Every structure is written in structure tokens, then in C-alpha cells.
Amino acid sequence: MSENTTQQGVAGHGAFFQDTNLNANEAEAATAWVRNHVDRRSVDLGERMDDIREHMWELEKEGEIIVHRIADEHKPVEVETLFGWKKRVPTNQLWHHKSCGQCGNIPGYPTSLMWFMNKFGIDYLDETDQTSCTAWNYHGSGIGNVESLAAVFLRNFHQAYVSGKQHGFENGHFYPLVHCGTSFGNYKEIRKYLIESAELREKVKKILGKLGRLVDGKIVIPEEVVHYSEWLHVMRNRIASELQTIDMSNIRVTVHAACHYYKMVAEDAVYDNTVLGGNRTAVGTSVAQALGAQVIDYSTWYDCCGFGFRHIISEREFTRSFTMNRKIKVAREEAKADVMIGIDTGCITTMDKNQWIGKAHDMNYSVPIIADVQLAALACGADPFKIVQLQWHASPCEDLVEKMGISWDKAKADFQEYLKQVEQGNVEYLYNPELATNQQINMKTGA
């Protein structure tokens, strides 16, 4: 034991904690069991876990809540989650619950998703009557609380439940599809608290009542909280067989699954034994696999991206150091990836934007960073600029596009021509823009 560690302990562990000073082999032996445990799907806690949905159905039976059901008209596909429980993923009549980070920063995310829905003739609604989940702020700043998160959740999901009315449909016609990983994790957590706590339900009922957001005096809770990557997962084989136009067999793909997708309320994340042996969440990876790309597993797959919620904004030295060291460098050096795909807003922002700064420390690593749905859209012939909106990315997406056999320069020149049309007011839309606003008045100025 060195004098130094005797005096100071190990950072973050308290003064009583001492460095073991193991050599590399001893350290390897001491920690191997942990690595074995974390590198595979862990289901050993399943028997001790309650399925919150059973309590949800009981509450509905008791007349306490209304459950927004996934009906036949939503054309659900059944998948398995962590412990082998069943989850139904609706594929039709979807209400887009947008992500503030995606819409503000990675708009090719929602546009690629809607482009696919158009290709399959799937009904959906995208409207202005939606707030963000506010969980990015909560996890970053601590300003907010369970009550505010629950009220926002129930407000947005109530709107999804009643949104069909103004278009001549019954309540429950459109089912919410959550675009953001943090919204997904947060909503699942809050749904759990709402089902477990009568006190919380009572508190938020007062708020929802004041907003006119109760149905028959009850709050509306969704049967499942569904992430867009789950929709893509269940549609992957149709995408590959009906829409794919580009051979992806020479593309090496690494996947970064969002922490808030599969680590928050972990029992609800989708797993599939045909995807990396069922040892990783299936979403994201399954799409790359279906497209025929080379899926490359890598040693730091389990690490977060370094986003940190507050850190990406006001403590960026942590964010960029972590993402460069644990994600970008590994994807480039170890996996030799042509692209790293993500399934969430924050991860893609973090990994896409924090590569250039690595040069300051001679870390000259770069990897194109895009979402699974953007990669799938490119493979199906979507325009890299008009639809996939790669112009908003900082990482070298042009390298990926060229390797896929698409001319970046031509696509860019075509888009620049299109911008002249846009300036003239000739804008192309994925859906009738009048459907977005309806009778609402719209906020004209931001803060």
C-alpha cells in the first residue's frame, strides 16, 4: 500500500477506502465475475419483480382509472421484454409524441420515421398540442418533481387519447408513440408511481381536473408506453423486404442503446434471442441486422454516452471526454465502425457533436453518428438531405453515405437547389400541414 493512498483514500470512496494495488492479472481475476454478469442479459431478478400492468388492470376494474387500450385497429405486434414478459407494440394509428432534442437538433429523426409510415400507408397524427416530457430538465437540474412530471405525462397522454375526436374518430383512436428515450424512461417510471400511489393519483387528479384533462372524472393511463425504436423493431423485416434498395453488407455498424431506454424500468425493454443472443436490448441492433449490415459488438457497449443532462449544457468537459474515450475511440479503433447508430436524442447529440474537440488532445477519431431510423431510411433510398436531414449532423456522415453508394455532392447540390424553391414558398410536406394545428392558436414567439 503506498503512502499516498494511505493518506488520501480513493477519490469518491471516502478516506477509509484504500487502493488494493492489485497487479493487472490479479485485478482481472478479481473482477471477472462482474464482467461475466454484466456482459450478458441478466434475468435473475425477474422472479422478485412485480408486473405493474397487473395492478393497472385492477385499478381500471375498480373504476379508478381509464386505460388507453391497444386495439386491433392499432395492428399490434407482440414482442418479449427482459424477463420474457409480453409487450404489444402498436403499428398503426399513431400519435407522434415528439422529442425536443430531436426536433430542435436532429430533425431527420422524426422525418425519417414519418417517411416510413407514409411508405406503409400508416395513419398518424402530429400536432402542436404537446409539450415535452420535461424530464431532461428534471434530470439535469432537479427543478421539477414527481407531481409535475406526472401531470405533464397525463396531460400529453390525455391529448393523445382524445386527439382523434377533432378528426371524427372515437377516443383512443390514435395511440401515443414516444420518440425520445428519456421521455420513454421517465413516462414508464411515472406510470409505475401513479399505479402504486393513490396519494399521487389524488394530487394530480386535481391538476388534470383544472385543465379539463379527465375522462369521466378519471385519469387516462396507457396500456403500454411505446418507444419509436420498438415500432421500427417490429417493422424491420417489412422495411428490409419491401423497401430496401441499397446493399448494406459492406457497412460495419455499432449500436449505442440509450440508457433511459433499457436501464430505467429495465423490465420493459425489448429483447429477442435472435439479436446478439438476446444479451443486448434488441432495438436498434435488430434493424441493422435486418438490413444485412455487419453488426459489430464492442467492449464498452454498456457505457452511457456521457450526455449527463446538465453536463452536456454546463459541464461539457465531462461529456466530451467520456464520449470520446468510451464511445468514439472504441467504435473507431476497436470496432472499426462505419457508423454508430443510436435510438435516442441525447446520445446522438452527444456523440455527433463532441468529436471535433478531441483534436485538442490529439484524439483524432471520428465516426458518423445517426439514428437507426435514419440509417434504415438511407438504405431504402430516402433523400439524405430532404428526408434524412443529415445537414444538421456534425460527424462525418458524408463518408457513410458515399460508402453506401450514394453521391453526397449530388444530393447536396440538389438540396441547395431545393432551398431556392423553399425561399419562394414552395415547400414539400410529408403530410397535410393543416392537420397539425387544427383549431388551436399557435405560439408565435419563444423565450
Place this chain on the structure above:
Amino acid sequence: MATYAEMKEMFDEIRADFRYDHELNGCLNCGICTATCPSAQFYDYSPREIVQLLWTENVEQIYDAMQEKIWACAQCMTCAARCPFKNSPGGLVMIMREVSIRHGMQSAKDVLRPFGRVMLKLITTGNQLSPDMIQPDHFPDWGPNIQKVEGDLRVLRKAIPVRTLQTVETAWEVSLKTSVEMYTIWEMTGVLKSLETMDENLFDVIEDFIDEKREDYEDWLESHGDE
């Protein structure tokens, strides 16, 4: 420096949170949480330490950890997904952050000061960030190629083929009715009060903005009363 009674009051508030018993179930000091924690690699922070302090009810050191350590957590919840006891150190950190804000701790004010601009955007528009915030002058470390086609931001946003996304000051277009509903949620859940405790100036700006939007909405309701 707080008195022991004040520190004890804060600890009692932490453990009175209804999530506390979900998030803390026991601890064998195995350290899996810290081994897998991104923040532990860069900060003087350990999720294991947070759990141990709470588990052993070490009131003074809990208060000490609330000064800085709790703000190092990246909220990835990797610790929670791996803990054999199903503890959630990240979840406990959120309870501690909420309490530190309610008590107006100076450390929380210091940490959150650079977050003010985002807070203003979020509380007033419901969007965490907007296209006009993600510009090279705000993020010089993101490099010169922050986007691949140069041009007027309004035109570039107009070229997104989705009506709700053709915005510059919000990530998507939010209806005024929606925003007003959100203000009610902030008010009724004590979020505005927390904000006032943290930053009175920011609170004043936000309060004025909200008042103005509510008036706009009242005017709209009045002018569309017969429809």
C-alpha cells in the same frame, strides 16, 4: 454551515419521499454501481458512497455530499440497472437534489446558474432547447462543421417537410393553449416556487412571460367565444 438539526431535517425530508423505499433496499458494498458509473471515472463521486451514507444515516456526510457530489451524477441509471439489491443510487440523487433546491442551498444555486437559459426556454415553451440555441457561437467546442449546409436558419428549418418543425425559437410549434396548461402545472406543483428560490431574477422574467401569454390566451378566447 447548517446546524445538525437543519441537516437532520433535510435527511428526514429525503427519507420521507415516497420513492425512498423503492430506491434503497440494502447494500453489501459490492461496488458494482461505482465500477459501472461514468461520473465516478471523472469526479470525486461514487454511487456506492451515496447509498452507504443514506443506509447508515450519516446525517453530516449526507449534507456534505449534497454540496457538490450529487451534482456529478450523470443520471444514466446504469447503477440502478446493475445493483443486485435493486437500489437506485441515481434515483436517490434526484431526491437529494430536490431537497437541496427546496432548501435553497448555495451549492445548488452555483451549479444551476449556467443552466438558466435552458430553464427559461423550458419553463416558458415546454421545449428544452431550440434551433436558435444550437448555433456555433453557443457551442464553439462543437467545431466549425456544426451543420453541413450553410444558410439562413429560417429557410433551413422551412426545408424540414413537417409543419410542426418549421420553427426557430422552439423545437416544434406549441399551441398557446398547451403552453398555458403547462404554466398551470408548473404553478400547482410548486415548480415556479422552486425556481424563485433558486434564481429570483430568472423567476421574475419567467413570471412576466407567463402573464403575457395568459393574457394573449384570454384575448383569443374572448375573440373566439362564439365559435
